[in-house]
Amino acid sequence: MIGIKLQGFNVIILILSGIVIAYIAYPLVTILIFVEPSKLLDSISRPQLIDAIVLSLASATISTLLLSLFGIPFAYFLARYNNFPGKFLLRIIVIIPLVLPPLASGALLLGVFGPYSPVVQAFPEVEFTQSALGVIIAQTYVASPFMILASQAAFDSVDESYEKVARVLGKSRFDTFFKISLPLAKTGIVIGFIISWVRAVGELGATMMMAYNPHTISIQIFEDNAIGGLRKAIPDIMLALVLSIVAIIVFYIITSKRRPQRQDVTMNPK
């Protein structure tokens, strides 16, 4: 039916693939058991949940925009300037928020933005913790590797000869970056943007440390589940699920539109 012969190797692959799919999809199915359609709409339209989702979307968007502003130039730097001492150390630093437990990341951020820290003493009127700003700080920190690494990979895939040609054709470094490097790396950067945004929306651990209040969607799910069990958290989860599916669809639309980026003059003899 799907053009695969059911023999030896293929059977093993299909069984293992089936287990993986079942493992990922089954929780999505079981959740429906807990859904009470009559109460779902009321639960979803709770002001608390609406506030949480608005905060998550807004803070994740701001975090990702901040990451774009600072992360994309940094990713370009990592991709193009290969030979300097300490490059390996820099790469490790970039990856740390990815491998560190999010709660530990939050604790580290508290060291910088918590009470008595030099930053807070320098700006006493700014609420760095237990505020929307705290949420943004936490999300930006944990999502940063996704933006930087995806953008770096995108710049790595752009043949440097395009930039050389642009320079020789009279374009400045700025023009070359904005007219050649950035457009050619666009797909990878957009993917990095989406993954960072999704990561920021789903962030929990570091955000709990920095700003338990106001609630983001993740904290709302955590709290509703803690107070009222899974049934109370279901509307929050359903909403998060819809958001995730939209993000996945956008991701696939963008990745399927990739244009070839390299030419080989021997490829198309006419």
Added chain:
Amino acid sequence: MVGLSLVNLTKKFLGFSLGPLNLKVDDGEILVMIGPTGSGKTTVLNLISGLLKPDSGSILVDEIDITTLPVESRKIGYTFQNPSLFPHLNVYDNIVFGLTKKSRSREDSDLEIKKLLEDLGISHLTDRYIDGLSGGEMQKVSLARMLVTKPKIMLMDEPLAHLDTLTKRKLRLELRRVLRRQGVPTIYVTHFEDDVYGLADSVSVLQNGVIEHTARLESILKYQDNLSSPFLSNIISSGGGNYLEGNVVKSKDGVTTFKIGSHLLETLGDYSIGCKVGILVRPEDIILSKEMVKTSARNIVKAKVAKVSTKNAGIVDIHLIIDTFHIISRITEEARTDLQIMEDDYLFAIFKASSPQVVREEQYH
């Protein structure tokens, strides 16, 4: 007038040292730079373009020192082996990429671009994206992109290297015509002998980062038996040394007759009557006969044996004088013994019309 001068230019890498280089290329001159892989040819172009900074020395364009100018301010046209057309832009946007907004908005600029595209035969491609173009079309677009910026110097790094033989031959003929019209100094890097014959006004040989020999092509061909550079000697002899120049007197049905001295020779292809063509004939293609024979070959000329030299074991070069020009026939030692070929003998040199390759075509002005 000297358009480009390199004065004591040096550059050191790990394990490689270039220079000191001294080189002059006149306005309108095409200097073909040859040398083995790793001899530093591309480095020379990168230094001139500003993509690399020299350790010492100067680069002068029209006697103005540009050594410290940034790449974008040098007004240099540079084409690479890979045409590196921008994949996110269509052909037209690629071509006008190097123009400023001001120059793009000028009406005469539009006309110039249109004329250039027509000249290169790519006007029909302007709306296309580059991933559908052939290798030859890509190189033409790359050339157009370079030419519209009106560079003061042109640098070309084996732009024809990856093309098939037929496209390469056609494009080379067009390239020389276009470069001559631009009238600016050009350095063309290659290691193909056909590029030397087809494009060069002068030839420079780079070996291990040092210029070993620089001379006009006529001089190289004239003194090809006594060249000081073994690399150049090898290139010239692998091209056969049989480079002939003649005038087209007739061209019909894909066969062109050209005149050298008092001889009429035939080659395949259509060329404009009156134009001057440069032709290569491989020594291996020239058959020798002691007597006039009736044959299907279209080119038969009587020649005097000037010299017989052993090329390799079992192979000899027979140097022949035919009125005002000379050619070499490469035959086996056994064939020479059979025919009893000696110096000062008279022979008939025979080759088919399909044998000569036109590598250069120039209109009289």
